[in-house]
Amino acid sequence: MNKAIIEHLFTFWSEIGRLGGFLYSEEGIRHTLAPEKSWPSKVFGLGPSRIDENQLLENIRVGAWPNSVGIYEDVESKNLLVNNGFKLSSTVKAMALKVSNGFDQIVDLGTIAPVKSDEEVQAFAKIASMAFGYPVLTKTLSPLLQASSFQLFLGIHEDDYASCGMVFTDQDGISGIHMIGTLPEFQGLGLGKKMTQYLVKNAKEKGSIYVYLVASQAGEGIYAKMGFKTYGVLESYQLPDGLEHQHSTGS
CATH class of the missing domain: 3.40.630.30 (Gcn5-related N-acetyltransferase (GNAT))
Structure with missing residues (x-):
């Protein structure tokens, strides 16, 4: 269920980007780069077989991709990001209600x-x-x-x-x-x-039949009282400011 909820969220971001003219896809990796780095600017759809860490780092450092990468609970992708200097920036709960x-x-x-x-x-x-x-x-x-x-x-x-x-x-x-x-x-x-x-x-x-949402840790309890169940998390990672603005040749 967690994958279904997160994929629905990715589709949500994709549709907003498509309608706004700021959805991009390269080798299966999607990202939205909204005007003025506003919502929703996100890199998503990564998997261990898709991640070219050099391309990811360079595109974020030069501002071509947003500095926010959303992934499932995927240990391999997480380790790859962490090993390349990314830091966990947020964790949200993937929740669903059978209406x-x-x-x-x-x-x-x-x-x-x-x-x-x-x-x-x-x-x-x-x-x-x-x-x-x-x-x-x-x-x-x-x-x-x-x-x-x-x-x-x-x-x-x-x-x-x-x-x-x-x-x-x-x-x-x-x-x-x-x-x-x-x-x-x-x-x-x-x-x-x-x-x-x-x-x-x-x-x-x-x-x-189902309604999906993602919630902060504080919001999880509120939605749980309304009948939503938690099925996993979406983690977001960012490069720290110092690394974000470095070029790969200088790192």
């Missing part, structure tokens, strides 16, 4: 609305950027509105846009929920939980 197992909590539909206008896209980008601490650009989100595989939503609290969330449904009809975030001043009010419930309800209505 037939209930999850019929009542959601106040009036507080969540689909993103349709330029103003709403800008609000989504602002909330996501502030909630996650990295830049999410309006120009990256806008093309998603034209794709049936994506649906973006905003949560409203006291007449203000306060939370965001997204559903991505792949070609196999499996949905993932992503970018569930709340503005700092509205955190602690249960808005993230309400958004999660709404997104799962949306995925269920699409006919998805």
Whole structure:
């Protein structure tokens, strides 16, 4: 299940990159290089047989590829990255919910609305950027509105846009929920939980049997209480700043 969840995430990144014109693939290794090094800029799809460490190092050092490499729980790939100076930068949990197992909590539909206008896209980008601490650009989100595989939503609290969330449904009809975030001043009010419930309800209505997500360690417990189960992790690795800007001839 872990591989299925992570591959779904890779497909999510790929589709965003394709729609935005910043998806690249070389010898089976995919990467997205969003404008201004914003979300989602990632190298992914690596495997031990695909990794040319010299090419990987050089492309990251010169800025041709983003300095963030996502891998499965793959010891061989991990060792190759670590042996070439990469450091673990983050670990997220791969989680899934079988929607037939209930999850019929009542959601106040009036507080969540689909993103349709330029103003709403800008609000989504602002909330996501502030909630996650990295830049999410309006120009990256806008093309998603034209794709049936994506649906973006905003949560409203006291007449203000306060939370965001997204559903991505792949070609196999499996949905993932992503970018569930709340503005700092509205955190602690249960808005993230309400958004999660709404997104799962949306995925269920699409006919998805499973709903996937990736969560931080802090978020894992919250989603577990909602019925999600953990099946593994996605690890991300980066070159430290000093190594990132060196050329291979000088290392």
